[in-house]
Amino acid sequence: MPSPGRIPVTVLTGFLGAGKTTLLNYILTTEHGHRIAVIENEFGGADVDGALLRQRGEEQVVLMSNGCICCTVREDLVRMLGELAARREAGSLAFDRVLIETTGMADPAPVAQTFFVEPEVVGHFALDAVITLVDAMHGMQQLDRHREARQQAGFADRLLITKVDLVDPVALDLLVARLGSLNQRAPVALAHFGETPLAEILDIDAFSLARVEAIDPAFLLPQQHHHTDDIRSFVIRERRPYDMDRLRFALGGLIDRYGSRMLRYKGVLQLAGFDERIVLQGLHTLMALNLAEAWRTDEARESILVFIGETLPEAEFRRVLHACLLGASERSETTFARVMGLLGGSS
Numbered sequence: 001m002p003s004p005g006r007i008p009v010t011v012l013t014g015f016l017g018a019g020k021t022t023l024l025n026y027i028l029t030t031e032h033g034h035r036i037a038v039i040e041n042e043f044g045g046a047d048v049d050g051a052l053l054r055q056r057g058e059e060q061v062v063l064m065s066n067g068c069i070c071c072t073v074r075e076d077l078v079r080m081l082g083e084l085a086a087r088r089e090a091g092s093l094a095f096d097r098v099l100i101e102t103t104g105m106a107d108p109a110p111v112a113q114t115f116f117v118e119p120e121v122v123g124h125f126a127l128d129a130v131i132t133l134v135d136a137m138h139g140m141q142q143l144d145r146h147r148e149a150r151q152q153a154g155f156a157d158r159l160l161i162t163k164v165d166l167v168d169p170v171a172l173d174l175l176v177a178r179l180g181s182l183n184q185r186a187p188v189a190l191a192h193f194g195e196t197p198l199a200e201i202l203d204i205d206a207f208s209l210a211r212v213e214a215i216d217p218a219f220l221l222p223q224q225h226h227h228t229d230d231i232r233s234f235v236i237r238e239r240r241p242y243d244m245d246r247l248r249f250a251l252g253g254l255i256d257r258y259g260s261r262m263l264r265y266k267g268v269l270q271l272a273g274f275d276e277r278i279v280l281q282g283l284h285t286l287m288a289l290n291l292a293e294a295w296r297t298d299e300a301r302e303s304i305l306v307f308i309g310e311t312l313p314e315a316e317f318r319r320v321l322h323a324c325l326l327g328a329s330e331r332s333e334t335t336f337a338r339v340m341g342l343l344g345g346s347s
């Protein structure tokens, strides 16, 4: 039970692409009267999520942390929470709650542990709830294949199913039943593009240390933490604009070939002929390119793409995408054609 005076913290978790940033955007752009500080954690090592977040007004602050919050950057989390508390006490920052978005690969247990074992954190913050998002379309497969997805579902105080618009009611029932077998105590609700009643996820006082310790008596002990080894990410940055037709074709080809291993890809892109940023969103074979806000005249335009996948051939992705840049050299055009199988060469 959070003690009076401590700042409530909500941890948003959920496997890659489950819809955490979408929910965060809904929260940050909805009138709800809360002043929220957000800590955003990225797995891919590039600030793509920062670019995808829409902040409303000055009453909110977003801090970024790269790396996986559940292991290497826990110190980062402790430091950021310490800074937030100090700025709040000094009166330079006003907020009444904190939201932490973990990476899609994070085990929420060590993140929750932080609120009980780190003295600087315990004094100021109280964990209100762990909210786990589950993708209705990909969730079942993710639960089957990835331990992290099961940990996230099992540890949740509330489960939110997203993307219900993409599945039929039978698939949804099966997923609800599966989640029930992993976690019997967390109520399940739906979120459509992040839209969900905030009263059911903020200030719900749902995290119980006693309950977690009843399931895992070693919860507060130091933990060794491992991620599935063959999941890797890489980032591609380019200053030159991409050619739209070529890029769509190349992404289509890569997805055809590697879609089942492409767990998550996203980016903010500069395309020739567009003043707007183009946002790429993808999970496996589901890909979308959408117009976003225009580049400012005073900023250097740079495309940033993040790929997270199982044993993806990074060099091939780099070659193919490099050849989609406007004015790609003849040599890279040949490479592109060969890699994409247009010359009948091997890939």
Ligand SMILES: Nc1nc2c(ncn2[C@@H]2O[C@H](COP(=O)(O)OP(=O)(O)OP(=O)(O)O)[C@@H](O)[C@H]2O)c(=O)[nH]1
Residues within 6 Å of the ligand: 014, 015, 016, 017, 018, 019, 020, 021, 022, 023, 049, 103, 104, 162, 163, 164, 165, 166, 191, 192, 193, 194, 264, 266, 281, 282, 288
């Ligand atoms: N159809 C549909 N798409 C959704 C819904 N919610 C989110 N999405 C889409 O799912 C994709 C991934 O959403 P994000 O919010 O970026 O997911 P995330 O969990 O933050 O992803 P990572 O941070 O990479 O793990 C985006 O293209 C969203 O627009 C939904 O309810 N329905």
